[in-house]
Each structure stands twice: as C-alpha cells, then as structure tokens.
Amino acid sequence: MLKPVCTLLVLFLIYAGCNNSDTVIDVIQNGGNLPPRTPYNPTPHDSLTVAPGTHIEFLWSGGDPNTGDTAKYDLYLDTIDPPADTLVMGSIAAVYDLGIPAPGTYFWRVVSKDLHGSTANGPVWRFTVSP
Numbered sequence: 001m002l003k004p005v006c007t008l009l010v011l012f013l014i015y016a017g018c019n020n021s022d023t024v025i026d027v028i029q030n031g032g033n034l035p036p037r038t039p040y041n042p043t044p045h046d047s048l049t050v051a052p053g054t055h056i057e058f059l060w061s062g063g064d065p066n067t068g069d070t071a072k073y074d075l076y077l078d079t080i081d082p083p084a085d086t087l088v089m090g091s092i093a094a095v096y097d098l099g100i101p102a103p104g105t106y107f108w109r110v111v112s113k114d115l116h117g118s119t120a121n122g123p124v125w126r127f128t129v130s131p
Contacts, residue, residue, distance in 0.1 A: 036071040036112035039122030
C-alpha cells in the first residue's frame with residue numbers, strides 16, 4: 001500500500017463582480033470573508049434634475065455575498081463633491097427618505113460595511129433640484 005508523500009490543498013474562489021486584485025488575498029487573510037458589494041443602481045439616478053418641491057427618496061442595491069453576513073450602510077449627502085455630511089450610519093435598509101430638498105445640486109454616496117469590518121465605497125452620484 002502506498003503512503004501519501006505530501007498533501008495538496010487547493011482553494012478555489014469564485015466571486016462574480018470582483019474588481020479588486022487584492023480580493024483573493026483579503027479573503028484568505030479574513031478567514032473567507034468577502035467584502036460587501038459596492039453600492040449600485042441608485043435612485044435618484046446620477047445627474048438627474050428634478051422640479052422644485054420634488055420628494056426625494058434614496059434607494060440603492062448592495063448586500064453581502066457571504067451567507068449569514070449582513071451589510072450595513074452609511075449614507076453621505078452634501079453640496080460639495082465628495083460629500084462629507086453623514087445622513088445615516090449603520091442602516092440595514094438600502095433606503096432613506098430625504099423629503100423635499102431646497103433647490104441646488106447635491107452629491108451623495110453610500111458606503112457598505114459588513115460584520116467583519118470590510119467596506120465597499122460606492123461612487124459619488126449627484127442630482128439637482130431646479131430653482
């Protein structure tokens with residue numbers, strides 16, 4: 001009977017939407033945790049212009065690819081780019097009701113965070129309320 005001379009461990013990682021070359025290293029170093037998905041599919045859509053008095057509700061898609069892991073979101077809104085003022089921190093809902101903003105141009109972004117401390121910074125989006 002032959003005895004094994006060595007053991008070979010093969011790790012396959014398949015992550016759809018991976019756009020970071022360090023993701024595989026991060027997964028190995030973080031015990032198999034993948035970062036949350038980068039926020040996408042924003043409402044209001046980027047560069048949208050609305051009439052005065054329009055009610056604004058922020059919506060986006062995101063989530064976390066790991067089973068049992070929950071994404072939380074920080075929402076930033078400002079009249080400067082990049083937005084620095086925090087509207088919400090640690091929300092589990094991918095929605096925020098702003099109400100009726102004053103006329104002007106607004107910049108907003110969402111940062112996703114998971115239970116393991118990994119983050120994904122969303123792009124900056126903007127919308128304008130006409131005077």
